[in-house]
Amino acid sequence: MLLFFKLYRDKKVKKVSDEKKILYNYEALLERLYKKVPPKSGTADYTLPTPQIIRLGNQTIVRNFREISMKLKRDPTLVARYLQKELAAAGSYDPNSGQLILNVKVSRKVIAKFLDLFLKNYVRCPTCGSIDTRLEKRGKAWILVCEACGAEQPVKSF
Numbered sequence: 001m002l003l004f005f006k007l008y009r010d011k012k013v014k015k016v017s018d019e020k021k022i023l024y025n026y027e028a029l030l031e032r033l034y035k036k037v038p039p040k041s042g043t044a045d046y047t048l049p050t051p052q053i054i055r056l057g058n059q060t061i062v063r064n065f066r067e068i069s070m071k072l073k074r075d076p077t078l079v080a081r082y083l084q085k086e087l088a089a090a091g092s093y094d095p096n097s098g099q100l101i102l103n104v105k106v107s108r109k110v111i112a113k114f115l116d117l118f119l120k121n122y123v124r125c126p127t128c129g130s131i132d133t134r135l136e137k138r139g140k141a142w143i144l145v146c147e148a149c150g151a152e153q154p155v156k157s158f
């Protein structure tokens with residue numbers, strides 16, 4: 001009985017000292033602080049909707065193109081122009097249905113890859129990682145302007 005009590009007491013003491021250690025551990029405090037801060041919109045885990053693809057002969061239709069463009073915070077006609085240039089294909093965006101029709105046979109995987117590249121190069125701020133950005137055209141130059149941190153990054157026009 002005495003032994004049991006001793007074990008119990010030792011366990012209790014150990015627990016308290018552990019808690020104390022955590023309380024005064026600077027790194028643990030920092031970690032706790034960061035966990036309370038909500039993630040910014042546009043952290044690295046920001047993901048785009050999977051492109052819904054229909055292939056008809058030599059055409060590829062991206063059914064949810066408007067939805068994807070909204071997630072990219074860019075005008076669908078701009079995103080369409082980018083895809084057409086990268087795929088070296090003609091195409092047309094239909095504002096009524098929100099679909100993009102491309103005159104080329106292309107897989108969902110390839111479209112998703114270029115949309116991810118667009119997100120990386122024309123949406124995400126290279127300085128802070130935020131996607132709260134806008135594209136400004138100054139003469140011939142295109143500048144990615146971050147609303148979150150104010151950074152300005154020249155980007156390749158297309």
Ligand SMILES: [Zn+2]
Binds near residue numbers: 126147149150151
């Ligand atoms: Zn930024």
